[in-house]
Amino acid sequence: MTQFANFPIGLIGAIMLLGFASFAFFDGARNAHIMASNLGENRHRYMHSLPSYHGWFHFSLVFVPAILILLIFNVAKPSIAEAILTAQLPQSYHSLGADDKALFMLNAQKIAFGGQPSQDTPELDIAAAKLASYEFYIGISSVIAAAITAIIGFLYSKTTRKVTFRARNHVESVIKLIMILASGIAVLTTFGIILSLLFETLKFFESYNPLAFLFGTQWSPQIAIRADQVGQSGSFGAVPLFLGTFMIMLIAMCVAVPVGLGSAIYLSEYATEKSRTYIKPALELLAGIPTVVYGFFALLTVAPLIKNVGEAIGLETSSQSALAAGLVMGVMIIPFISSLSDDVINAVPQSLRDGSYAMGATKSETISRVILPAALPGIIGSVLLAVSRALGETMIVAMAAGQNANLSVNPLDMMTTVTVQIVTLLTGDQEYDSPKTHVAFALGFVLFFVTLILNIIALRVVQKYREKYD
Structure with a gap:
């Protein structure tokens, strides 16, 4: 299964999803145009939204929920695969220390996905093969879940094909939601940067005086590797x-x-x-x-x-x-x-x-x-x-x-x-x-x-x- 480790399942799924959403757009816009044509001169009185808004509403129902599922699966895929692999590893792995466990998993990932591991053993080869297969099947599952979601969204969009349907309002609500999410991601990223720096900084201040750091005039960040080394206290x-x-x-x-x-x-x-x-x-x-x-x-x-x-x-x-x-x-x-x-x-x-x-x-x-x-x-x-x-x-x-x-x-x-x-x-x-x-x-x-x-x-x-x- 390692030959499929670098197969771009998520990218292929996103391209297929985009194609299906484009079909939904043209289908929705075409049906709205037909409804407007049937109304004749009264279309401006009874038709709430332009045909393009109906098309974009169909597109958003198909594309947005499905692409979110695809993204969430692909972000969580490595963690899910590692969790499944960890549960199946023998007791000898679980008896290792935290650093050795991390090194074992890192080497398995490198073997599975084409990196250069620091060591290569039969146990690592077996773990890498399992890890690659788990990620492959999780990727396939994400594409299937996204496809089902897109089909459900398309079928639901068919029930909204009415002259009085407020497609423009719904499309504007979706755009507003996307902008809110973009703003939220920017804010959360800033907080993530602050917290990541803060936690590591607090670890440093646990072992070194903050005043000595901020107002000290000697900078020599060398730490002794052995206890018998002199002049390397940092x-x-x-x-x-x-x-x-x-x-x-x-x-x-x-x-x-x-x-x-x-x-x-x-x-x-x-x-x-x-x-x-x-x-x-x-x-x-x-x-x-x-x-x-x-x-x-x-x-x-x-x-x-x-x-x-x-x-x-x-x-x-x-x-x-x-x-x-x-x-x-x-x-x-x-x-x-x-x-x-x-x-x-x-x-x-x-x-x-x-x-x-x-x-x-x-x-x-x-x-x-x-x-x-x-x-x-x-x-x-x-x-x-x-x-x-x-x-x-x-x-x-x-x-x-x-x-x-x-x-x-x-x-x-x-x-x-x-x-x-x-x-x-x-x-x-x-x-x-x-x-x-x-x-x-x-x-x-x-x-x-x-x-x-x-x-x-x-x-x-x-x-x-x-x-x-x-």
């Missing part, structure tokens, strides 16, 4: 990481905000249509360049240039520096500010400009005293997006600023950031249940909290300004 003072993150972000924003906002003002207020056609796509092209390319540019061009200039004027400069990373990162996030600010400035009503010019204001006075204040909420949003992008950048910092935690305010020194250390701590062969791993989640939680605070401050500024402006 020091998790995160102040050097916070300082490096803030320093590089500040340098990047000093580059991105003036250049991005200035280019947005030029494109929206001064540039001709022909110039705008060429300049705006060229600026937005910067957002499409991979960050690793920016990292190469910072490492091979900007960092040596800064080092040579610093040495020429008598400054001690590292081969990797926060200044190099910040400058290149600032160039990278220019499009985030310029493009969004340009759209916001263009959205300012022309009547505000005309009123300012009528009062005798110059173009520069109109921009500074009318257009920018009116566009301030959107500009703040673009700057906040750029700050979040700068806080989360990893590759440029790792390549251009280094990975050593350095408590310094000199931008010419090597520094590192929170995101770089998170990647370093969670990659490679690491012991999961240790402070060295849990501290990565604590750093992520602090970064998330800082971003949340920035959002709240920005919202307060916008609300205060709007009250004043209105």
